Amino acid sequence: MKRDGAMKITLLVTLLFGLVFLTTVGAAERTLTPQQQRMTSCNQQATAQALKGDARKTYMSDCLKNSKSAPGEKSLTPQQQKMRECNNQAT
Structure with missing residues (x-):
């Protein structure tokens, strides 16, 4: 037993x-998500520029906010395009 x-x-x-x-x-x-791909890309660029401390934090923040360089970013839907145009005209 x-x-x-x-x-x-x-x-x-x-x-x-x-x-x-x-x-x-x-x-x-x-596979990596678009956010993870963006993070990896920004991190590699910051390392290549030898950024450290506050300069690196600022660069990473700006890089991650930069939607145009985001890999795999979708184009705007027609509704989003219309809203963007209206917002631009309103300002």
Whole structure:
């Protein structure tokens, strides 16, 4: 009887480790979101310019806000274009 209990515990532990391993492998294979791609790009640019401290923080903030350089950014919908035109005319 003790042998059956030990076998079940061993099997359970093995299955749990297998599940954890498969979960981490699956997470590593997923593609980056546009925000993650933007963050990676901005970080590489800041490193290439050797920015540090407040200058790096300011650069990263401006870079991440810059929607024109965002990879995979969608174009505006007709409604969004119309709103932008109206806002520009109103100011």
